[in-house]
Amino acid sequence: MSQVLSAEIEQRVRDSFARQGFMKKLGIEFRSISKGACELAVAFDESMTQQHGFFHAGVTTTLADNAAGYAAYSVMPEDSTVLTTEFKMNLLAPARGPELIARAEVIKPGRTLVVVRADVFSVGDGVEAHVATMLATEMCLMNKDDGPAH
Amino acid sequence: MSQVLSAEIEQRVRDSFARQGFMKKLGIEFRSISKGACELAVAFDESMTQQHGFFHAGVTTTLADNAAGYAAYSVMPEDSTVLTTEFKMNLLAPARGPELIARAEVIKPGRTLVVVRADVFSVGDGVEAHVATMLATEMCLMNKDDGPAH
Amino acid sequence: MSQVLSAEIEQRVRDSFARQGFMKKLGIEFRSISKGACELAVAFDESMTQQHGFFHAGVTTTLADNAAGYAAYSVMPEDSTVLTTEFKMNLLAPARGPELIARAEVIKPGRTLVVVRADVFSVGDGVEAHVATMLATEMCLMNKDDGPAH
Amino acid sequence: MSQVLSAEIEQRVRDSFARQGFMKKLGIEFRSISKGACELAVAFDESMTQQHGFFHAGVTTTLADNAAGYAAYSVMPEDSTVLTTEFKMNLLAPARGPELIARAEVIKPGRTLVVVRADVFSVGDGVEAHVATMLATEMCLMNKDDGPAH
Numbered sequence: 001m002s003q004v005l006s007a008e009i010e011q012r013v014r015d016s017f018a019r020q021g022f023m024k025k026l027g028i029e030f031r032s033i034s035k036g037a038c039e040l041a042v043a044f045d046e047s048m049t050q051q052h053g054f055f056h057a058g059v060t061t062t063l064a065d066n067a068a069g070y071a072a073y074s075v076m077p078e079d080s081t082v083l084t085t086e087f088k089m090n091l092l093a094p095a096r097g098p099e100l101i102a103r104a105e106v107i108k109p110g111r112t113l114v115v116v117r118a119d120v121f122s123v124g125d126g127v128e129a130h131v132a133t134m135l136a137t138e139m140c141l142m143n144k145d146d147g148p149a150h
Numbered sequence: 151m152s153q154v155l156s157a158e159i160e161q162r163v164r165d166s167f168a169r170q171g172f173m174k175k176l177g178i179e180f181r182s183i184s185k186g187a188c189e190l191a192v193a194f195d196e197s198m199t200q201q202h203g204f205f206h207a208g209v210t211t212t213l214a215d216n217a218a219g220y221a222a223y224s225v226m227p228e229d230s231t232v233l234t235t236e237f238k239m240n241l242l243a244p245a246r247g248p249e250l251i252a253r254a255e256v257i258k259p260g261r262t263l264v265v266v267r268a269d270v271f272s273v274g275d276g277v278e279a280h281v282a283t284m285l286a287t288e289m290c291l292m293n294k295d296d297g298p299a300h
Numbered sequence: 301m302s303q304v305l306s307a308e309i310e311q312r313v314r315d316s317f318a319r320q321g322f323m324k325k326l327g328i329e330f331r332s333i334s335k336g337a338c339e340l341a342v343a344f345d346e347s348m349t350q351q352h353g354f355f356h357a358g359v360t361t362t363l364a365d366n367a368a369g370y371a372a373y374s375v376m377p378e379d380s381t382v383l384t385t386e387f388k389m390n391l392l393a394p395a396r397g398p399e400l401i402a403r404a405e406v407i408k409p410g411r412t413l414v415v416v417r418a419d420v421f422s423v424g425d426g427v428e429a430h431v432a433t434m435l436a437t438e439m440c441l442m443n444k445d446d447g448p449a450h
Numbered sequence: 451m452s453q454v455l456s457a458e459i460e461q462r463v464r465d466s467f468a469r470q471g472f473m474k475k476l477g478i479e480f481r482s483i484s485k486g487a488c489e490l491a492v493a494f495d496e497s498m499t500q501q502h503g504f505f506h507a508g509v510t511t512t513l514a515d516n517a518a519g520y521a522a523y524s525v526m527p528e529d530s531t532v533l534t535t536e537f538k539m540n541l542l543a544p545a546r547g548p549e550l551i552a553r554a555e556v557i558k559p560g561r562t563l564v565v566v567r568a569d570v571f572s573v574g575d576g577v578e579a580h581v582a583t584m585l586a587t588e589m590c591l592m593n594k595d596d597g598p599a600h
Binding site: 026045056059081085 | 166167169170171172174175176195196197198199200201202203206207208209211212215216231233234235236237238239240241296297298
């Protein structure tokens with residue numbers, strides 16, 4: 001269902017992403033957003049690892065969860081904010097570097113709940129390996145600011 | 151099912167935790183391990199946030215996933231390593247600071263698959279709020295080193 | 301969080317259960333309902349089996365899903381109906397007869413979404429074995445009739 | 451990844467399906483199997499309903515779970531049997547009659563664990579509506595008979 005977004009909605013998503021301290025800490029890069037789809041990426045670093053030296057499942061999940069959230073947000077009305085209510089993650093293969101990419105796509109754009117699938121790929125030498133798949137439910141909260149709670 | 155662990159298994163779990171670069175990066179603290187149970191904690195910081203200023207779901211999930219993995223590892227035989235195969239996370243309430251605690255407990259210690267529940271609480275002024283619950287499947291890999299792949 | 305329900309809410313739940321043709325087909329028995337908790341049971345029969353002769357996962361899931369839905373419905377306001385939006389099921393052990401019991405408990409009674417845990421036990425000779433655990437999200441639809449759509 | 455199966459593996463899957471009493475009870479029809487993919491269908495009947503008169507989530511889940519299980523079984527070696535270890539189901543829209551179809555596809559054919567996606571569609575007047583999506587983990591048990599336990 002991906003289509004080009006209006007400049008306003010694209011800006012709204014990018015502003016929200018920029019407010020997330022955790023994106024900066026992990027160096028997650030915003031790659032693209034369109035109607036119902038989002039792509040994020042992150043580079044490998046020793047500080048991202050689990051005990052076997054691969055990307056930690058927490059990194060893989062953060063990447064997929066955020067891609068899913070913004071794919072959902074791109075189909076939500078103005079004056080709303082997005083909240084992840086739940087997700088399931090299947091880890092399919094070791095998440096190696098040098099880069100991890102998450103691609104999320106809305107599969108059901110409901111009024112209150114938006115269901116999204118996100119897939120994570122490790123990329124090296126131009127080859128992609130499918131390392132994880134997520135199924136997530138995102139909630140639209142109307143008349144709520146997307147910024148910090150006061 | 152929690153009981154005291156042997157010193158060897160406790161050490162094996164703590165060594166594995168120490169090898170995870172991502173634990174250092176997030177400042178996650180190893181609180182306790184017993185047979186089938188594990189507790190981890192992390193302190194709030196601006197660099198851990200999502201767009202509304204709460205802990206990012208990626209932090210909450212990392213904490214729960216790691217507690218679940220080590221709770222499972224505590225019931226696995228020697229000469230094995232642990233791998234998260236999948237989990238589902240329900241985010242129940244905003245994860246506020248100053249501290250987040252994850253408590254994991256094995257609910258089915260199978261030979262190959264170990265099913266674990268992990269709950270995450272935000273702690274402030276001595277009061278705990280239940281902010282997330284995870285249901286995870288951990289896999290036991292026999293005759294595999296828990297250290298880096300070569 | 302279980303407490304006694306008002307007679308009206310108990311009746312609303314029992315009426316809803318009675319409208320489900322699938323409960324009759326499987327012979328599922330309504331055992332009890334209280335505020336935030338529900339118990340259902342079903343007897344073994346050859347017509348309920350998977351290929352190894354145990355209860356089919358579809359039976360176990362139907363039982364857990366319905367117990368979860370009614371536990372959630374018991375905490376929802378009048379003039380509402382309940383809808384399962386998603387669940388995850390972990391099958392822990394073979395579900396043997398002669399009887400299967402599901403016990404559901406609300407873990408987060410939100411205004412729109414109610415998160416519920418349901419556990420399924422096989423019962424024989426007075427001994428219970430834990431055969432499955434479900435984590436479910438139920439949605440409250442306001443000003444909607446719980447009866448058939450027209 | 452779908453390809454034609456050998457006659458032996460197709461027969462193994464069909465024999466396993468035929469041993470499931472629950473398939474007969476629900477009138478579930480075996481539509482097709484190929485390497486890594488399976489399609490099942492079921493017709494609407496009043497005895498299949500939830501309280502609003504749609505297919506019960508238990509029917510939708512049974513259909514998806516079985517399609518997922520046999521898609522997985524089609525990629526497993528001889529002398530093995532298949533077991534569903536867990537799944538997550540998202541219910542996307544009311545499951546109306548007259549017919550429900552589940553299509554499952556293996557997304558990761560591991561040696562021990564096989565991850566499968568299954569989608570359920572309601573079909574009427576030649577139009578398909580996407581009503582549910584499942585993400586499941588199937589386990590391969592080696593040197594185990596697929597028939598009844600003794």
